[in-house]
Amino acid sequence: MKCTLVLVGTELLNGATIDTNSIYMAEELNKYGIKIAYKLTIGDSLEEIIEALKFAKKNSDLTIVSGGLGPTDDDLTKMAISKFLNKKLIVEKDELLELKEKFKNLNIKFLDKNHKEVEKPEGALSIKNDVGMAPAFYIDDVVAFPGVPRELFNMFPKFLEFYSKEKNRKVDPIYIKDLIVVGIPESHLEEKIKKYFTSPDIEYEFLVKDYGIIVRMQTTQVYKNTVEKIKEKIYNSIGKHIFGEDKETLENKIVNLLKSKKYSISIAESCTGGQLTSKFIDVPGVSEVFKEGIISYSNVSKVQRLNIDKNIIDTYGAVSKEVAKKMVLGLDTDIAISTTGIAGPTGGTEEKPVGLVYVGIKVKEKVSTFKFNFKGDRSRIRQKTVLHSLFELYKMLEEDEQ
Known part of the structure; x- marks a missing residue:
């Protein structure tokens, strides 16, 4: 299964905010065997968000949106999704009451514009936000989360558990094995080990880091033994240059x-x-x-x-x-x-x-x-x-x- 991440926020484009949400989502999606096909970063523009949704819907099974669910004028994600799906925005009474209660508990005055935080396309399922204001929502294989990391981190696992059950998917987690190599230039490294990657089920890539080069092998759990055999061959070839695996330093x-x-x-x-x-x-x-x-x-x-x-x-x-x-x-x-x-x-x-x-x-x-x-x-x-x-x-x- 493939998904597309749509990250909304001009601050992500101009360097004011560093994207950490997609890193977290990728790690969680791996557990469910959902592969990220595309990651799109979009400014706070209604037209651009709609275009991103069109692309995502056409090219993947699931569209995951992060950002733009707040109460201000530049929070346009909900409006974009409603227009894209041709669904009107609604506010459910119990969710509005819950939101007002949160404001009361925090001793913050509730403004008319705060209604926007619980708007959602008609027919959407809400995902409870235990640490913030705006809930996430899911409809027609599109799910939208607030951009605030701690709020996303609270709701994203709950959504994935629900989604896997709704789709009745047999979970085959993505398996990733990293070998950390030092002392061989990237081009020479590839020449030494590319011959071992003959299976179409195993993807590999090189990630150049300050501490060395990561040889990353990615597949699903069912092919884990194949990866282990490839790993053994790599060790036999360049073992003296490998100082660790995965998160080792x-x-x-x-x-x-x-x-x-x-x-x-x-x-x-x-x-x-x-x-x-x-x-x-x-x-x-x-x-x-x-x-x-x-x-x-x-x-x-x-x-x-x-x-x-x-x-x-x-x-x-x-x-x-x-x-x-x-x-x-x-x-x-x-x-x-x-x-x-x-x-x-x-x-x-x-x-x-x-x-x-x-x-x-x-x-x-x-x-x-x-x-x-x-x-x-x-x-x-x-x-x-x-x-x-x-x-x-x-x-x-x-x-x-x-």
Whole structure:
């Protein structure tokens, strides 16, 4: 079964509001095996909403509308749906009384325009709003929800349960398996694994993220075993570049490894300015293994806080493998990471361009340094430094024999 999401609101188009509703709806729809075929974002225009409804009705089984159910003049969704379906708008007495009671309980004056919040096309089924004012409604395979996220989150599951029963659908949830890959360019990655996707029932795509590339495989539960077989082949091909699956993160996996090995960790950051430390602090329970994070941004800090000989900095420069190595040796935990680089946009030279980064990693007595030449703006270079620091540490920990 296919559906179309119609997101209504000029604020979604001009950047004033970030769309989170469609992400939530997609996750809930997956549970019922309903695939999103199209997602349309429409401004507060009666004509444009009607055109979106026409497209959705023609190209999908179910139309889901979010936004534009409020009491103000720019809330036009109900009028658009009523015109599209050729149904007059009505107000049911019990729903109006319930709405007025909500206003009374909140000590808010009820205005004539607030009647609009319980208007709906004649024959529509209302979906109770437990956390807000306007109920959602469903009619002729069109369902409309308020755009306020918490109100949508309250009503959407109730609607899906009702809808699956009404249609007497056998639920076959959508199954998604993500493999998170680091260290292979997207084009090379595809060349290595596309040969495994021969089944028309398995869709796959690549999602480039700051922390790596997600290989996403999507199907329904009935083909889950087929996905698992494909996954095994991918591991056999590029397993050393796969650091996790689904919601796993490098920092979580590293913290779990540190706990299992009873290792402690400290970090000395220059170019990343605390971003690497923040990744670890985000992990619940990290206090068992994390000692400290030092932002030794200046050369003076590197000398005073990490005991690096000033002559080494003068000879090789703060951005060098020698300094990266000394930074981790200045930390007294089992595991240590250091970052030093030129994030830009200025400060680069022909010999040491913007994007040059050195990462130092200490695992017990073994110390390694890694050189990278990243492309992008200041933020992107720092993000890449954090990612590759985590990945190199993860590999060293896996190789470590306690």
